Amino acid sequence: METLEEVLSSIDDFVWGPVMLVLLLGTGIFLTIRTRFMGWRNLGFALKSGLGKEARTKSKGTGDISPFSALTTALAATIGTGNIVGVATAMVAGGPGALVWMWMSAFFGLTSKFSECMLAIKYREVNEQGEMSGGPMYTMKHAFKHKSFGSILGWFFAFFAVVASFGIGNLTQANSITEALNNTFGFEPWIVGIILTVVSLVIIVGGIKTISKVSQWVVPLMAIFYLLAGLVVIGFNIGNIPEGVAIIFKSAFSLEAAGGAGIGIFVSSMMQAMRFGVARGIFSNEAGMGSAAITAAAATTDNPVRQGYINMTGTFWDTIVVCTVTGLCIASSGVLSTPEVINGTVKGAGVTIAAFETALGPVGGWLVTIGIALFAFSTILGWEYHGEKAFEYLFHTHRYNMVYRVLFSLIVYLGATTTLTVVWNFSDIANALMAIPNLICLLVLSKEIADDMKAFQPTIHASGKKRSKAS
Numbered sequence: 001m002e003t004l005e006e007v008l009s010s011i012d013d014f015v016w017g018p019v020m021l022v023l024l025l026g027t028g029i030f031l032t033i034r035t036r037f038m039g040w041r042n043l044g045f046a047l048k049s050g051l052g053k054e055a056r057t058k059s060k061g062t063g064d065i066s067p068f069s070a071l072t073t074a075l076a077a078t079i080g081t082g083n084i085v086g087v088a089t090a091m092v093a094g095g096p097g098a099l100v101w102m103w104m105s106a107f108f109g110l111t112s113k114f115s116e117c118m119l120a121i122k123y124r125e126v127n128e129q130g131e132m133s134g135g136p137m138y139t140m141k142h143a144f145k146h147k148s149f150g151s152i153l154g155w156f157f158a159f160f161a162v163v164a165s166f167g168i169g170n171l172t173q174a175n176s177i178t179e180a181l182n183n184t185f186g187f188e189p190w191i192v193g194i195i196l197t198v199v200s201l202v203i204i205v206g207g208i209k210t211i212s213k214v215s216q217w218v219v220p221l222m223a224i225f226y227l228l229a230g231l232v233v234i235g236f237n238i239g240n241i242p243e244g245v246a247i248i249f250k251s252a253f254s255l256e257a258a259g260g261a262g263i264g265i266f267v268s269s270m271m272q273a274m275r276f277g278v279a280r281g282i283f284s285n286e287a288g289m290g291s292a293a294i295t296a297a298a299a300t301t302d303n304p305v306r307q308g309y310i311n312m313t314g315t316f317w318d319t320i321v322v323c324t325v326t327g328l329c330i331a332s333s334g335v336l337s338t339p340e341v342i343n344g345t346v347k348g349a350g351v352t353i354a355a356f357e358t359a360l361g362p363v364g365g366w367l368v369t370i371g372i373a374l375f376a377f378s379t380i381l382g383w384e385y386h387g388e389k390a391f392e393y394l395f396h397t398h399r400y401n402m403v404y405r406v407l408f409s410l411i412v413y414l415g416a417t418t419t420l421t422v423v424w425n426f427s428d429i430a431n432a433l434m435a436i437p438n439l440i441c442l443l444v445l446s447k448e449i450a451d452d453m454k455a456f457q458p459t460i461h462a463s464g465k466k467r468s469k470a471s
Contacts, residue, residue, distance in 0.1 A: 008425035015432040021278050024288045028108030032117055032209035034412060035450045037109040038457070039312060040336045045460050046309035047316070055310065056216075059219050061377045063300030067310050067467035068111020070412015071211035072219040074117075074292040075314050076211075077169065077382025079322060080375045081176045081349075082284035084368060087326040088351035094276030094340060096244070097252030100328035102284070106319035109287025115449045117413060118308025119143065121301060122452075127398045131208070134297020135394045136290040136438045137161075143445055153437040154393070160434035161390035163292075166411060174375040180349065180376075184369040193416030196377070202408035204384050205287030205402070208298055211381050222374040223322060229356065229367045230325035236359030237332035240276025244331035251407050252277075285318040289431070294386045296415030305456040326352060333358040334415075384408050 032039065039046075049055060055068040065073070090098035116136060124134030134339030137154035144150030174196055181187040190234050234241065252273050282332040286292060292311060301307040330336060333355035340346040346354055349372060384405065391404045442449070 001372070012425045012428050012432075018275070019436070020432055021275065021282070023395075023439055024028060024112075024435065025105060025108060025283050027236065027288055027442055028105075028110075028112040028306070031111040031442060031446055032108050035453050036152050038453045039114050040107075040371045042309060042460055043313070043316065044108075045463065046058065046313050049306065050313045054444050055123055058300040059300035061300050062132075064208055064298040065212040065300065066216075067299050067307055069216045070307065071310055073208070073212045073215040073298075073312060073382055073385065074295040074311055075223075075317060075382075076378035077291060077295070077312060077386060078284065078318050078320075078379075079219065080173065080284075080379035081372060083226075083318065083322045083327060083375060084352050084372055085176070086280040086284050087323050088330060089386075090276040090280035090348060090350055091297060091327060091330055091336060092351060094256040094273040095251040095334060096248045096327075096331050097250070098277035098280065099248050099324070099331070100252035101274045102281035102319055102323055102327070105113045105278045105281030105287070106285055106323075109282065109285055109319075110195055110312055110315050112288040112442060113285070113292060114308045114312035114453075116290050116293040116438060116451065117296035117311035118304045118452065119441070119445060120297040121307050122306035123301065124297040127392065129398050132298045133389055133392060133398075135161075135294035135393070136441055137372050137390065138297070139293075139445070140441050143441075143448070147210050153440060157170035157434050157437040158390040158393040159372060160430045161294075161392065163430035164202040164427055164434055165383045165387025165390070166408070168431050169387060170380055170408060170411055171415035172427065173379045173383075174412045175418070176212065176376045177373045180369045180372040184365055189417045193413040196380075196410060196416050197413040198378060199377075200384075200412045201406070203381060204405045204409050207401075207405075208385055212298075212384055215378065215381060218374065218378055222371070222378065223317070225374075226367075226371045227325055228324065228372070229360070229364075230329050233329045233356050233359040233364065234325070234332055237329075237334075240332040240334065241328065247328070247330055273420055281284055281319055281323070284323055285315040287315050288439055288442070289435045291383070291386045291434075293438075294389045295382065297389075298385075302457070303456065305452050306459075329355045331467055361453065365372050371404065380412060393410065 050068065050071050054060070056066050058066050087099070087102070090102065119139040120134040120136065123139045124132050126165060127133045134333065137158040140150040140154035140157065141147070174193070178189045178192045179194065181192055182189060203210055281289065292314060298309040330351060335341055335351060335354040335358065338354070341354070342350055349368065353365045353368045356368050387408065388401055388404050392398050392401055417429055437469045
């Protein structure tokens with residue numbers, strides 16, 4: 001008889017199997033084509049809007065936090081262990097070409113991220129405290145013609161979002177921080193757990209305004225810190241970059257048979273690269289999952305489409321920039337061909353650490369460890385807000401939000417001091433199940449998304465002309 005862990009592992013493999021990946025990527029492809037690639041055509045406008053001075057103010061429209069804070073808080077939840085551990089895992093399991101398929105997931109995921117965030121702002125509500133409440137659950141509730149169907153879908157999304165917030169967004173992140181700090185620096189798990197719990201409690205109890213203030217400083221700084229270290233590694237191995245890039249693309253589209261001892265069958269290396277690249281790419285940027293839309297709904301904006309574009313850039317920064325740097329560090333370092341990686345002795349974060357150590361020695365390992373700790377902690381903060389708003393939706397009131405905040409902070413200690421494989425699998429399943437209602441929502445409202453983007457185009461053209469005159 002199978003154990004609970006084995007049953008959950010089987011379910012996890014199924015829900016994150018080919019059907020889910022096709023649904024996630026397929027929805028992105030459909031939306032990208034239906035919107036005539038406007039997401040990518042307007043990426044320059046989106047990047048300028050998100051990084052401009054105006055984005056750091058609340059001068060236009062209504063909302064709780066600035067457009068930039070909404071972006072960085074959403075990024076806090078997405079830029080995490082997936083950018084370090086996930087990339088390494090994908091490139092080992094699926095070959096170097098998995099990086100290309102991570103880019104593909106981002107290319108089409110850009111429109112999915114725009115769509116869910118734009119709709120969340122368009123259909124958000126103001127709660128009893130005067131705070132914005134939004135996300136896919138509110139979009140389903142208000143936008144669907146069949147209100148009962150929309151409410152049921154919204155409830156399921158919110159329920160699985162709460163479960164995922166405690167698992168993927170809390171327990172597993174805290175455990176990653178403890179494991180990294182213990183392995184590299186020898187810090188005791190219970191000490192790390194206490195520190196994490198106290199710091200989390202202080203920040204989280206303050207609500208979205210405190211979380212966003214921390215995120216708008218921590219996220220850019222930690223990203224710059226990691227990217228600079230990564231560029232040093234790439235610079236040190238610059239002579240290997242052309243060969244590394246060639247191997248990445250050759251592996252991504254190679255149809256040569258690939259397999260290994262214990263696998264029992266041969267599969268094409270292209271399919272392996274596609275499977276692991278798309279899966280890890282979506283896991284990293286969360287495009288189509290609906291989570292980032294919850295934070296986007298808190299943004300101050302005069303037009304949902306404008307903020308949709310700003311939040312859309314999260315997928316660009318997460319996968320096209322941060323994951324690419326990690327991937328190039330690994331590809332140019334030569335660690336994928338070492339016996340330790342091939343036989344599985346070194347895996348996950350160890351692969352990225354080994355890549356950084358080729359250029360920086362032991363310091364490289366320290367930098368990756370610090371990066372994991374910062375990325376994972378920011379994920380805890382971002383996911384708390386996602387879970388809180390889903391929790392508020394389930395109970396139809398904000399009155400119990402403080403209970404959720406305190407409970408969420410205390411559970412950080414449990415995650416930091418206990419390895420719970422069952423929790424990881426269960427929360428991973430919840431993460432997949434919350435995506436299904438969101439993807440249905442995006443497909444149902446695809447015409448509305450395309451129409452709203454088209455209606456906003458004159459505003460983008462007008463802003464472009466103003467810049468041209470100013471220059």
